[in-house]
Amino acid sequence: MVQYQDRLDLTFAALSDVTRRGVLEQLGGSQASISDLAERFQMTLTGMKKHVSVLEQAGLVVTEKVGRVRTCKLGPRRLEEEAAWIESHRQLWSARFDALDKIVEKLKTQEKTDGHRKRR
Amino acid sequence: MVQYQDRLDLTFAALSDVTRRGVLEQLGGSQASISDLAERFQMTLTGMKKHVSVLEQAGLVVTEKVGRVRTCKLGPRRLEEEAAWIESHRQLWSARFDALDKIVEKLKTQEKTDGHRKRR
DNA sequence: TTGATACTGAACCATGTGGTTCACTGTATG
DNA sequence: CATACAGTGAACCACATGGTTCAGTATCAA
Numbered sequence: 594m595v596q597y598q599d600r601l602d603l604t605f606a607a608l609s610d611v612t613r614r615g616v617l618e619q620l621g622g623s624q625a626s627i628s629d630l631a632e633r634f635q636m637t638l639t640g641m642k643k644h645v646s647v648l649e650q651a652g653l654v655v656t657e658k659v660g661r662v663r664t665c666k667l668g669p670r671r672l673e674e675e676a677a678w679i680e681s682h683r684q685l686w687s688a689r690f691d692a693l694d695k696i697v698e699k700l701k702t703q704e705k706t707d708g709h710r711k712r713r
Numbered sequence: 714m715v716q717y718q719d720r721l722d723l724t725f726a727a728l729s730d731v732t733r734r735g736v737l738e739q740l741g742g743s744q745a746s747i748s749d750l751a752e753r754f755q756m757t758l759t760g761m762k763k764h765v766s767v768l769e770q771a772g773l774v775v776t777e778k779v780g781r782v783r784t785c786k787l788g789p790r791r792l793e794e795e796a797a798w799i800e801s802h803r804q805l806w807s808a809r810f811d812a813l814d815k816i817v818e819k820l821k822t823q824e825k826t827d828g829h830r831k832r833r
Numbered sequence: 834t835t836g837a838t839a840c841t842g843a844a845c846c847a848t849g850t851g852g853t854t855c856a857c858t859g860t861a862t863g
Numbered sequence: 864c865a866t867a868c869a870g871t872g873a874a875c876c877a878c879a880t881g882g883t884t885c886a887g888t889a890t891c892a893a
Contacts, residue, residue, distance in 0.1 A: 601731070602730065602731060604729075605725050605729035606725075609721075610851085611718045612851090614798075617802060628868090636852080637852080638870065638871085640851070642871070643850090643851075658870080660861075661858095661860045661868070662868095663869080663870065675799055676796070676803060678728075678734070680796065682737060682741065683792050685738075748838085748839060748840085756881095757884085759842085759882085759883075760882055760883075762840075763882080767880095778839095778840085780889090780891070781838065783840065
């Protein structure tokens with residue numbers, strides 16, 4: 594359970610940076626070396642290495658070094674738990690806002706029929 | 714677009730703390746004051762106030778102060794964008810891991826190590 | 834009026850983050 | 864061999880984070 598929470602911590606933290614989300618998107622298209630990514634995101638090798646490490650720590654990316662180049666690709670963790678967490682909470686939200694939803698719906702339709710004027 | 718990315722940043726960062734996820738769960742059950750939450754999570758009022766502010770900043774929680782009590786409840790943002798982001802990336806993963814999928818399926822039927830439910 | 838309650842804000846602390854530079858190691862290649 | 868190239872690690876920087884304490888302010892209740 595603690596592990597589960599820790600993993601959620603790591604993953605959500607990894608996803609909370611626009612560069613790292615970009616890297617994931619990039620790797621969704623094709624593998625890339627650290628240099629490739631560093632160039633694409635206009636950042637030093639060292640900087641990109643850190644981002645990749647964060648993603649690797651979270652299990653979202655795996656890397657392998659062959660010769661002098663480290664190749665990065667999407668990892669085995671597929672955001673199942675994160676998707677599950679978010680889904681279950683979206684349901685909480687939904688339960689809580691069903692009533693509100695109806696009111697909003699009602700207001701919308703009234704607006705349409707009522708318009709801004711009251712009498713013609 | 715920038716705003717969209719910023720919001721994702723804020724939301725994922727808000728979700729990357731176990732206390733804040735706990736608060737959301739709590740508020741899914743019922744409204745609560747800052748004091749309620751502080752007590753539940755064994756933390757000072759000031760500390761809890763900060764967490765609530767982070768959640769509020771991300772639009773996940775709204776609060777209203779009546780008298781001297783600030784009441785917190787789930788906010789209007791319902792993780793639609795986050796769910797969408799994760800879903801779209803899960804599809805990338807899927808495309809990439811179809812073969813692995815079968816292996817995992819096989820393993821799943823053999824052992825049940827994780828107590829968490831499947832999504833949806 | 835007095836006092837307790839509920840929160841707020843400033844200040845502080847330790848640690849983490851996102852980025853850099855610089856010096857270095859190991860690998861390819863002319 | 865000599866040199867360039869890809870990555871690594873340490874050190875540094877400014878700033879954010881997760882928490883605290885302490886000193887308020889505003890509100891409720893007796």
